[in-house]
Amino acid sequence: MSATVGIPPAITEETEAFWAAAKEGRLLVERCTACGAESFPPRGMCRACRGRETEQVEITETGRVYSFTVNHQRWLPDLEVPYAVALVEFDAHPGVRVTGRLRIDDLDAITIGMPVEIGFEPGPGECAIPSFTARRLAERADSEAIA
DSSP: OOSOSSOOOOOOTTTHHHHHHHHTTOEEEEEETTTOOEESSOOSSOTTTOOSOEEEEEEOSOEEEEEEEEEOSOOSTTOOSSEEEEEEEOTTSTTOEEEEEEEOSOGGGOOTTOEEEEEEEEOGGGOEEEEEEOHHHHHHHHHHHHO
C-alpha cells in the first residue's frame, strides 16, 4: 500500500510545523496557550476560545479507532484497493481526531476502539502522511497464544 498517489497537501503558515514534524515521524497538534484546548488540523487559532496564541504538542501514545471506512473504489489510476482510512482519537488529547490510512493485513479485523500506533508513510509531493498500524494487537495476540 502506498500513499504516494494523490495531490500534495497545501503547506501554509499554519500547517508548516505539522508537515516538518511529519517528515521526522512526529505527530503534532495545536494547543491554545490561553485555554489549553487542543485541535487538529492546525489552524493558527483556537477552536474553543478563538485565541491566536498556540503551541505545538507532540502525540506519542497509542490512539484508538473512532471511526473507519474501507475503500474499494479506485479514485486514482495508481491507487491500490481496498484500503482502510481511520479517524483516530487519543485519550490524553481530548477533541483531537486524526485521519490516516490504517495499515492492516486483515481489513475485516478492524473494530471501533481498536488500539493503533502512530506512523507515517511517504506521500505525494515528498510529504510524510499520517498512518496507523494495529501492530500492538498482533503482538498481544501472539503473546497470549504462547502463554
